[in-house]
Amino acid sequence: MFLTQTVPRQREIIEVLLRNGWDYMRRVLTGGKADEPQLPTPAVLKNILVDLGPVYIKLGQLMSTRPDLLSAGYIEELSTLQDEVPAVPWADVEVLIRKQLKRPLEETFSTINAIPVAAGSIAQTHKATLVDGREVALKVQRPGIDLTVPQDIALIQGIADLVARTEFGQNYEIKAIAEEFTKALEDELDFTREASFTDQLRRNLSQSRWFDPTQLVVAEIFWDLTTPKLLVMEWLNGGPLLQADLENDNNGKDPAEKRKEITTLLFRAFFQQLYIDGFFHADPHPGNLFYLKDxxxxxxxxxxxxxLDPRTQGILVEMLLAIVDLDAQRCAQLTLQLAESTQPVILVKLENDYDRMLRKYYNLSVSQINFSQIIYELLQVARNNKIRLPSNMGLYAKTLANLEGVARGFNPELNFLDEIQPLLTDVFRQQLLGENPVRSLLRTALDVKSLSLQSPRLLEFLLERITSETLQWNISLRGLDSLRRTADDAANRLSFSILVGSLIMGAAIISSNAQTSQLLFLSNVLFATASFLGLWLIISILRSGRLR
Known part of the structure; x- marks a missing residue:
């Protein structure tokens, strides 16, 4: 078990937890009573992750993508986590690069800048020039990180095992969530996965009927040089979008007009990813959106x-419309359609919670509504009602939040509804008719034909079963099993009580008419048996907690 082992890393984690004053873990580690685990405050949790090092910073960044699990305060605090780690010395990086290349370093690159342009917890990036003159970015995995991550993953799973024994851990399936996070950390170590994602995203965005694909760039991957520990991609000359100096740009357009064009481009590109392709860039924070020199x-x-699968895409489009209409009842219905949880849900309570949440937006114009904030609050209501949503809902909500945040920072005149309304019409048309309306119509006609041919036969079969009295209905009502067990327990105790009473009465009758010592002994045996059984019955009732 996690707490019984004494490897240095675990002692270090315990020291960090105690140093940051997390009261719950302090009680656990000192043997105090702590039945229900409590998360540290957002600021304390962030400090713990920073003190634990790069891998846990990455874990915090992953947690910030799960507003379906954490409240807005935690999401906001964890979103500020940055990979503020020192760069690895060039000598160590050069050794790793040489091991990853098939040819000598000098025959592959003409120049490499030894000073990284960025350094993170998993990798750092250098600018280089190929021997043919093309500029590239080298994303190099930190040497030794592939040995450190498995150790920290084992510790994370150990903590999850500890918390999973509590009611809190079982309700939120902590072990499954820990497994999901650790799998994401392991995937971060394989740069070929990121390369394949980049390629797929570039292919998807290379054509669109909503925006000009030539205005949106996704870096080209150099597959002949890319390995699990080295990612080589096209160098993009530019800077963060929010730092773009459009006033001094030489594109010849009015800065306000250019801001409107870029905002529309981003919304249309991400709507295509979310609701058409079903494959989307899930981290569009300001540092990942660049404005290029051209x-x-x-x-x-x-x-x-x-x-996102097609069914989920359709539900989420309807959810956007329900938000625009402030329709609490429809929001509740759509949430249940998305839910993975099998726990009973009180629909009326869920609808009332959504109604209270949406009511504060009744007097606001659509341009004043922060849609990503509403989506966060929808997830919060679902979490309060113990509805477990798929993990991709967290990524979806975080993506919209980042996109809307960057868009409002870049273009304060943003009207969310104006940007999405024409796209929603196209999305609904595509969901109804598909990419090929004629093919969809023919498929529907074939389904109607098949139904018309099978319906008489099925109706005849149903009538025959009804008239022959062989039709059986299998009805399953939720909650009947517990009611049946309760009724069985009550019947058993009643029967037991009657038996005890009969033994006492029989013993009393025999005792009053006992003429011999054998009958007196029998009477005493019956009294003793009845007393023992009666005492056992009382103890079982008290232990069940159902005396009242």
């Missing part, structure tokens, strides 16, 4: 992506 916009760092 006036185009680039998406960087495709290591974190999300996926």
């Amino acid at each position: 006036g185009r916009v680039a998406l960087l760092d495709c290591g974190m992506v999300g996926r």
